[in-house]
Amino acid sequence: MGQAPTCPEIINIKSIHNIIMKYDRILFAGATFAIASIAIPEFLSSEIGYASAENLIQASNQIDSESVEKVQTVENLQQVSTKASGLLAQNATNSVKVTGIKVSPTTNGIEVILETAIGSITPPAPQTSGKLVYFDIPNATLSLPDGDRFLVENPAKGIANVSVSQANASYVRVIVTGVDAVPQASVISRNANPNPVAQTPDDGEEDIVVTGDRAPSYRVPNASVTGTNTPILETPFSVQVIPRDIIRDQQITQVKDALNNVSGVTFGGDVQGRSGNTFSIRGFTGSPVILDGFRRFGSSGEAGTQPNFEVANLERIEVLKGPASILYGAIEPGGLINLVSKKPLATPFYEVELQAGSRNFIRPRFDFSGPLSDDGKVLYRVNGLFQNQNVFQNYTQPDQKYYIAPTIAWKINDQTDLNIAFEYANSTRPATFGIPAVGKGVADIPRDRIITEPSDTVTNTTVNLGYTLEHRFDPNWKLRNAFRYTSYNYDFGVVALPLAFIEATGNVFRVLASQESQNKDYTFQTNVTGEFATGDVKHTLLAGIDYVYRDSRIISAVDFTPRFLNLFNPTYGLVKPSENTLPNFGGSTTTGNSWGFYLQDQISILKNLKLLAGIRYDVLSQRTVNIPGSSTDSGESTLNASAFTPRIGLLYQLTDTLSLYGSYSQSFTPNTATTASGQALEPQRGWGYEFGIKSEFLDGKLFATLAYFDITKQNIAVTDPNFPLFSIASGEQRSRGIEFDVSGEILPGWKIIASYANINGEVTADSDPTIIGNKLFGLPQNSASLWTTYEIQQGDLQGLGFGLGFKYVGDRQGDLSNSFALGSYFTTDAAIFYKRDKWRFALNFKNIGDVKYIESAFGTRGASNNFGDPFTVVGSVSLQF
Template sequence: MKIVSIRLLSILSLSTSLMMVLFLSPLRAQEKITQNQGDNLARSNTLIAQNVISVTGVSVNQTPEGLEVILETPSNSNLQPLIYPQENTLIIDILDAVLTLPEGEEFKAENPTDDITEVKVTKLDDNSTRITITGKTNPPIAQIVPSQSNLILSLTPSDAPKSEEESEIEIVATQTEQENNYVVPNVTTATRTDTPIMDIPQSVQVIPQQVIRDQGAINVREALRNISGVTLSNTSGNRGESFIIRGFNAAQFTNGLRDDFYSSRTRTDLANIERIEVVKGPASVLFGQAEPSGIINFVTKQPLLEPYYDFSFTVGSYDFYRPTVDISGPLTEDKSVSYRLNIAYENAGSFRDRVYTERILVAPTIAWQITPDTKLSYEYTYLYDQRPIDRGLVVLSDNQIPNIPIGRYLGDPEIQEQFTEQRSTLYFDHKFNPNLSLRSIFRYTYANEGGPGCTLEIFGDSEDDRNFPLGECIGNQDYETWTWQNDLIGKFNTGSVKHTLLFGTEYSRQSNFYEGAFRSAGTIDIFNPSYDFIFGEFDPPGIGNNQVTNFGIYLQDQINLLENLILVLGGRFDTYEDKGQFNGVPYVTNADAFSPRVGLVYQPIPEVSLYASFSQSFTPSFGTNVNGDPFKPLRGTGYEIGVKGELLDGRLLSNFALYDTTLSNILTEDPDNPGFSIQVGSQRSQGIELDVAGEILPGWKIIASYGLTNAEIAEDNTFPSGNRLNNVPTNTASLWTTYTIQKGDLQGLGFGTGIFYVSNRAGDLENSFYVPSYILVDAAIYYQKERFRAALNFKNLFNTRYFDGSQSRTIVQPGSPFTILGSFSINF
């Protein structure tokens, strides 16, 4: 759910498929009405949806909870309601819909329930419709029920008369793939409470489902390149994807729960992902251990209350095939139990020689609305992935990447690694009253990495810049995690000051077992390779296990000092233990840390937010110094100032930020005791970021970014100060835009194009070599009519030779050449 303050939005753009919750006091509603009610009709011709939608029927039905009002519209309609209370009446203006009722230009139902005296639907003007719902004492609570066509309002009476400052309206809707928007105004990741982006004192960007679909993104890296300061860190041999934000490694989460190498051994599949939220800057105050870069949070698709069925198929270059199924709807007549099921199968070749991959995703979710205030949800994910470990190309002694085909695989791709992941997550949500709620989450994950082989790859430098030593690994790894997270959210006032208080606890335990063996496999001539390998004997196997236990307790207060001044204060205390053994030798590491955050948001006008923040992070360090003392955690400290803007009546959202981030307590060589380390190292990143997303004109959408990142070593005993951090480009820029024809015989035909720039990057901390810069151009053409959509996506249109990044001189990851993806989908 999302909590959106209506005072922040000039026009509330809700479709029947966007999930959000709006809490509005009459004080703010009256402010909004005073400012905007006289301008609504004047603005109606400049709203997002210029095509007027016909309302062909209205019906009112009693339900166990109250009343249901249905406005019958064509399939895939995208209505734009503006909602506000007026005394005991709830007013809903739909500025892009016109009544075409057979019985006339007005619908009225009197006293449909004991608590609602009248429901009226009338023509407001030639392009607008008004719904008025009058309660006996208070405006009713309206819940927008997700639907692919009709606008459905589920009405329940207010519990009791409330004071002016305590009244609120709740509106709920769920975003599906039909949502046609590049702007998501609310996020949960930054504060763990549904908060407007304009009220958050740090940089937050969102990649919604619409952007993922328009770009034909088949992996996370293709989606995240739209955000400033975010670049690929490494792929762990093309089995996973990790990212850098503002110069440091980013932690990844799913629905606010950590996803590191204990719970995820391979890349995230996008089939069941609704959107991706990126919060920049130190985030340990709510999420525990993490570098000061920020976090990436994947938000999964949730059950819908109206039947929905979507079937799609994508085929592309290099024998790429991917069918997906997304179905949802109620399981009971009263819609108290609903489900969603996402299934994806992918079978693909690659531009890399003889490389084939296969993956299967099955992700069901069931939600039970036990009472209007209590909900229980269960989410399960099964992911199977099989692929060879692929380290890419190498660097020669002249610090250049050799001029060999980027498709050349320097190993044996027939040796496949198999990955299996299972996740079970139970969500419990309860609202004690309108001002106090609880969310409790329990998750168990199991991940296995193994298979008939493991990997055969280059394991060292070459003496002649031609023949590189090979080695083979075999082994098996098992990982389990248990996580229990609780968030208690309370809203209260101290005089005229409003508070949203979050108190939370999180307990997690992660464990793994691993075994493996290594043997030499001869050499490979990178210019004229032979795949007849000469094997040696396996070394004695390495066997180990470990268990990591973490407990965190956190407190946060979002304080509305004034209507346009918000203060965010928070802190978290974590205690951490990692213990295990390798080949019979035990080890243990303990750490604890306190992570604070202070942020301030000032809104000189509702459409502009000025913000500043200070926050810290921690990451455990392992080992001891020469005296046997355990190392302290790495500490990150971040400062950020910026400005956010809602432009074009809220259709365009922008964020400009300046930041300064330092990571300290880094281990570096002890000059007085060779073989030992001391914690005097530090790294620093400073930069500027700009992100813009939204709709400029009807049908013309854009998402663009620019990032300037100066990330370097500040102090170190091993590498010179001033060396650039590896895999961090100084400049990144992106621009993706689409236009869809709005009227006429070609209505629904659209075009898209994108340009993505990444400057050169240091390949290692020694800065011994650099990965070259690149510019990629993508294009798309698509057609959508009612329930059908077809698209062609052209990626790397000019077949640019480029590299995503590097981990070392023997691991340089090449990027994909020109590829074409064709897709079609049908939903109903």
């Protein structure tokens, strides 16, 4: 064992090739051929460095080849100056300054409002090309707080993005890109100064002073987690999105804090730092967190197998509710969480930020993006940070992290795009354990008390490397091929491991232990999406195949000599031996393969009646070989499972802004337990019904979902009453309830995101009759959240804003036996921020009342109940240039 590596694991392409060829030559060959046949001829024939219409700003990677070809008609544009005198020299005509841009959804499309400090703009005539409409506005210059660019993604239903750029010194270009067709769009101007005065240019070489703001973005109309770019309003299941602006406004640094804004999601703890965050959705534990559609560390969705995720490189967080095996394979029936990474930008973007706060918190961060080639066909983006903070418990090791995530996007030709992404994270942190239950509650001890040793630490290392290749055969059909390599390792030093709590004496039974684990995943995905019609009926077809090969290893060393610690009067200072002197406890290596095949069709039966139907087939195998030690002998076990999982949904749009829907879907996860006869248990099966209503308000600026669901999970492994050392698949759990989520902008500058859930989760079958009817652990019957901000829109205080938030979590049970309870809690957060030119200053106050509460529980009476953070202050200053 030893310390985890402090530098990225070097990925040997030949080794990866050999591994994949060993387990499936056909798949690897097919993927290689697909890349080579599309990319290599274009690469060999391309003229690297050739610039055509170099000042045209690419609105998005979604612009199709026909669009780009038609728009690129302005050759040899002059370099745009960023100085006032430069602009005047380039254009003899007095230009109108655009000082602010707002995007407003309309009934049929979108309206782009250009705010001017003085003067007006004649509405230009639209021009169309492919799936975009663009407007060239003469005698205009951009004077925006973020520089010479404006880009907002998914601002309205059917709109992929809106881009506004300085095409050259004499005109501004507005590009509106549709998702499936040319969008309905218009451009108007509005005087932002109610009392305009004459302005005379300064003779000096001063930078342009800018005012204005960007369009509100608490509302995201589309989500990639659905498998297609279908608007959320038209999907027959519940989807919530946490955009980047909420992450920024709440100064979030952990995914778990962002998910406080979503109904029905509960945090389950971090498994003593080994495997990162665990979550429950609608009461079912082990809901996976995926990154850009890729599962991590196996396909069974088990809890405790996903690392802490960094939010600095995230564009948004998506939550898909209900059984979702149709697209993601073996999964718990509550739902899943999809993290969407930032993508490279076509125009230069640079942002630096410094956060600092309570407990010596410091977090410098950067985000750089732009073109790498003169023709704009190769783009880059890189995010990086360092973080250091003392935890509120009495540990000597701070929580320290290094993170870097570069991405390259290459437009190979007009029909083909390649994206290559890398991510590396290394953290050293305290090996935190929770507190035990005492009687009917948790131990009444100070929040900073620990039951291990102050010097206990764990090191985590994560590496992700992959590509996504997209080829558009025509405007209606697209092929996507993707690969992702993931490596996640953790390594404990010697720690005081709590094994049991003796309530009668108050003593914690501890042993000295060490553990390390290495996990690797190799995932391939290939799918095709197409749009076609059969008569008057329109179809959006999605068909795909995915393959995962997993390799993991875990080994432990334990000295079982008792080291007692009194919970209520602790004395620390254990002398720890060298790690290699601990007795070998044993371990295991596990390898596995899984295949998934799926087919889904979204059918527009009528203009306002849509049917979604699909089915998936999964087959997986797993082999585990024991590493001999004091707890294990040599030996091995195998697991094989397969399942069909359907999904069907119906949605009826009463109006363009109001939808009613109903859906039914299934899920499965393999059981790893065995029967007394040595047979593997049948896979766990889940199914659920959902009915709901979705609506847009205020011209699409505000969006709300109200849903009722009823989910059942069967074949849960429970103790065999006749052979207690073995299991039978007779357990059943049920969860049903209502959820409400709303997000968006109520008035100009006033944004909101809020949620409420009322859920009843219970055990409906078990081999132990005493727990039938018990509540699912960690699940509150009632929970609610609210976050709202207001930013002053004009006047001397323009850019000054305030935020206020609340979170309520009701009583919860600590385990399935319902032997102890976790109390309810109510916390309050607040923020004040100020934006000026390219600067942003913010100060956030979290848990203002310094409420002492239990945030998470892992379902046992042992050391698995964790306090939430105390009162915390975080300040930040950021600059975009």
